[in-house]
Amino acid sequence: MSELLVEHNPSPLKLEVLGVDDWPVRTENVSTFSARYETTEVSFVTAGEAIITTQSGESILVREGDIITCMPGLNCSWAIKEMLTRHYRVA
Numbered sequence: 001m002s003e004l005l006v007e008h009n010p011s012p013l014k015l016e017v018l019g020v021d022d023w024p025v026r027t028e029n030v031s032t033f034s035a036r037y038e039t040t041e042v043s044f045v046t047a048g049e050a051i052i053t054t055q056s057g058e059s060i061l062v063r064e065g066d067i068i069t070c071m072p073g074l075n076c077s078w079a080i081k082e083m084l085t086r087h088y089r090v091a
Contacts, residue, residue, distance in 0.1 A: 003037075003074035004052060006060050007067040018067075020044040023087035028080050037074040040091040042067065048084035053077050 015021075023044070049063040055075040062068055068086075070076070 002058075003071040004054055004058070004060065004076065005069040005071070006052075006062055007069075009065050010067050014067075015044065018042075018044075020087045020089075023089045026086055026088050028078070028084045030080050030083060032077060032079045034075070034077050035070075037070045037072055039072055041070045041088060042091070043070075043086040043088040044068075045084065045086045047082075048080065048086075049082040050084050051079045051081065053079070 025046075026043075028048075028050075045062055045064055045066045045068065047064050049061065051059050051061050052068070053059045053076060
């Protein structure tokens with residue numbers, strides 16, 4: 001199983017079941033930063049665009065409407081291309 005999962009355009013029903021509207025909101029300005037995940041973090045992007053690159057070199061473009069799941073042990077870099085706003089939940 002990949003340490004980084006991205007689901008493009010999930011159904012409104014899935015978003016409702018997950019309860020994303022009740023999750024805290026995080027906003028990141030255009031920048032580049034590294035991240036290491038010790039726990040699972042799930043995000044739903046409501047605006048913006050970023051490229052997440054894993055330690056193995058896989059790069060995934062994420063944008064408005066995507067669900068991002070970062071699994072424990074993931075080392076990656078984020079390149080925020082357009083101010084990113086996302087609801088997130090840490091498990």
